[in-house]
Amino acid sequence: MCKNLISRLVFSAFLVAALSSFAAEGWLDDFAAAKKQAAEKGVPILVNFSGSDWCGWCIRLEREVFGEAEFKKYAEENLVLFIADFPRRKELPEMTAKQNRDLAEKSGVRGFPTILLLDAEGKELARTGYQPGGPDAYVTHLKELLAGPKVEVQK
Numbered sequence: 001m002c003k004n005l006i007s008r009l010v011f012s013a014f015l016v017a018a019l020s021s022f023a024a025e026g027w028l029d030d031f032a033a034a035k036k037q038a039a040e041k042g043v044p045i046l047v048n049f050s051g052s053d054w055c056g057w058c059i060r061l062e063r064e065v066f067g068e069a070e071f072k073k074y075a076e077e078n079l080v081l082f083i084a085d086f087p088r089r090k091e092l093p094e095m096t097a098k099q100n101r102d103l104a105e106k107s108g109v110r111g112f113p114t115i116l117l118l119d120a121e122g123k124e125l126a127r128t129g130y131q132p133g134g135p136d137a138y139v140t141h142l143k144e145l146l147a148g149p150k151v152e153v154q155k
Helices: 002-024 031-041 056-066 069-078 094-107 134-147
Strands: 045-050 080-085 114-118 124-128
Touching: 031 045, 031 080, 045 056, 045 094, 056 069, 056 134, 069 134, 080 094, 114 134, 124 134
Parallel strands: 045 080
Antiparallel strands: 045 114, 114 124
């Protein structure tokens, strides 16, 4: 019984740290503000549809990629970060929860994590999710998605 309690306490501490890192690291939760910032900076929006306090792959993506210095450096210069969170252990303000539900429905999100790259008007440029390999591999993956499909010219 004591082991179970300790495990729960450790897990709870981990969740608090994971949730705090989104707010502390420049993740916006207001989509209108994200679009405005993207237009001003001339960069795309990375939308993270997450179950930040219950989804194992979401927590892993945060820990292995979004929480790492290499990703943060790239994002600071090249992206606006927006989180559409669907937590189970904390309650979001109703306006934020509604905004997130509406965005998920409009975007056809069916699972977590879903990562969208959008232009400043909200048009989808690319869609992905968890990718193994850490922050450098993820940044390379994002760059490839943003470069678009390679078209071979027939000669």
